[in-house]
Amino acid sequence: MIGVTGILDVRVEFVCSRCLSPFCRELRVPFDESFTRDSELLDEERDNLHLVADDEEVDLQPYVEQSILLALPYVPVCQEECRGLTTSGVNRNVFPDAENEVAVDPRLAALADWFKKEE
Ligand SMILES: [Zn+2]
Incomplete structure (x- = not known):
């Protein structure tokens, strides 16, 4: 068995769900x-x-992508006090x-x- 552990430091571009402005945020996953x-x-x-066949190499990319996708906020906002549109x-x-x-x-x-007319 081989374990791969660590922290993924990623910079993600979002669009604010309230005001539709683009913003970037650093995530540590x-x-x-x-x-x-x-x-x-x-x-x-x-x-x-995960089970790996004897002659199979492990491609970490799909696991990295899944970890990042699961860490994304469901409703991203540029700032907590964003007033929206x-x-x-x-x-x-x-x-x-x-x-x-x-x-x-x-x-x-x-x-x-x-x-x-009545006024
Ligand atoms: Zn906003």
Whole structure:
């Protein structure tokens, strides 16, 4: 059995899920995988132990990629206090006073005009 352990230092480019701005973040991902040619050592409890055929070389790339993918945040944000976008797409981190526009359903637009006449 051969064990491969370490820390993966990666720089990842994200797009903020609130304001859609690109940003980079350094990730430190623990890596711990083991490989064996003895199928009797396989155990359902150890999901990081992989069987390798006698004449097979181990390619670590898919295991490295999987570890990084599992460490990515589900909802990346540029900063915890990111204010996001207004409904018209203005970045509220850049323009903090930008307000959300009230969307009027086009089927009710005539009714909105009727209320304006009443004022
Ligand atoms: Zn953001």
